Amino acid sequence: MLPRVVATAYLTPLREGGSLPGLVEADDLGTYVVKFTGAGQGPKALVAEIVVGELGRALGVAIPELALIEVDPEIGRREPDQEVQDLVTASAGTNLAVDFLPGSVGYDAAFEVPDRVAASVVWLDAFVANVDRSARNTNLLIWHRQLWAIDHGACLRFHHAWGSVAAFAGSAYNYSDHVLAERGDPRTVHEELSRGVTADLLADVLDQVPDAWLRPDPTRPDARAPADADAARSAYGEYLTARLAAADRWLP
Ligand SMILES: Nc1ncnc2c1ncn2[C@@H]1O[C@H](COP(=O)(O)OP(=O)(O)OP(=O)(O)O)[C@@H](O)[C@H]1O
Ligand SMILES: [Mg+2]
Incomplete structure (x- = not known):
């Protein structure tokens, strides 16, 4: 927890x-x-x-x-x-x-990122449909000579309008807007990282979210939103599992 x-x-x-x-x-x-x-x-x-x-x-x-x-x-x-x-x-x-990472600085292109690190960040972002890792707003910090990823609030857009699982799962990823896309090829880590996303891991991660944040938001009514926190956890699991299975649609 x-x-x-x-x-x-x-x-x-x-x-x-x-x-x-x-x-x-x-x-x-x-x-x-x-x-x-x-x-x-x-x-x-x-x-x-x-x-x-x-x-x-x-x-x-x-x-x-x-x-x-x-x-x-x-x-x-x-x-x-x-x-x-x-x-x-x-x-x-x-x-x-x-x-808080004290003394961290924003990522800049002069910083050398190992291929594997770049590929892992790009893979994660493509999997969760992160639109917030552009050159204008990298949401990457350098701290202790290592690259750190922050700000994942704009991922998982399906939870703003609970539409078709298949539509989210199969949506292409816009690599041209990703600051590390030229530095790391997500296909090189796909087999390993996708194997890491087990049902147990998804369940563990979803368990950490407070119930109150998973309940339907009365200020943003959505008839298709899961009715309670546990239904929401199942739904996140379903969207993410389907996304993983549709990797051929979102890998480059
Ligand atoms: N853990 C951290 N350690 C050090 N600085 C941080 C950390 N998290 C955020 N910051 C600094 O605060 C800024 C804003 O944080 P963050 O990007 O998470 O907020 P946001 O409101 O979601 O931003 P955005 O405008 O990108 O949506 C970052 O760009 C970074 O400069
Ligand atoms: Mg930010």
Whole structure:
């Protein structure tokens, strides 16, 4: 299960992120990048962060550790920006904490990425349909001379409108928009990584998502959305298993 921590201080907003994540200190003395349930992207973005983050890490992609963090809106009280105050207030309760990588810098093309690392990131992104790894917004950090993948909130787009499993599973991936596509060929790791995505791993990863984030979102009614958290876990499993089986449609 994901560790649980309690936020003790809101340090500063990370304004380069569209969802206005915050740098937050917690009761384990750790510093985290907190992604808030009250952000415009909604709790589904946090579901994608956990599912893809935990899946990717299990497959060997370097991804900062995740935790669940309790936020009392009081911690934002001294923050002068009203937008931050409102976001923290709207996010009272459980949120997602990403281990902060201090001193990390954004990826740039001069950094040498081993073929296998690049291929694994590209494979993961193609599998989960990540549209957020472009040259303009790489969502890749360099830390301790290693490449780290962050920001998986835009993956798994099927959960925003629960349509046909086959349509999602067989949709092609736009490699031309991926910053590492020229550096790593996902076909070179496909056999190994796809073997790693077992039913047990999918179940483990989905178990880590809080029920509240999996329930139908009353602010975004969708008649086809799974009725409760366990139905949602089965549905994610079904879409991802079908995607894996349709790899010939999304590999280059
Ligand atoms: N774990 C981390 N360690 C260090 N810096 C981080 C970490 N996570 C995020 N950041 C910094 O904060 C920025 C915003 O984070 P992130 O991309 O996750 O937020 P977002 O709101 O989802 O962004 P986007 O605008 O791409 O949707 C990153 O570009 C990076 O500079
Ligand atoms: Mg980002």
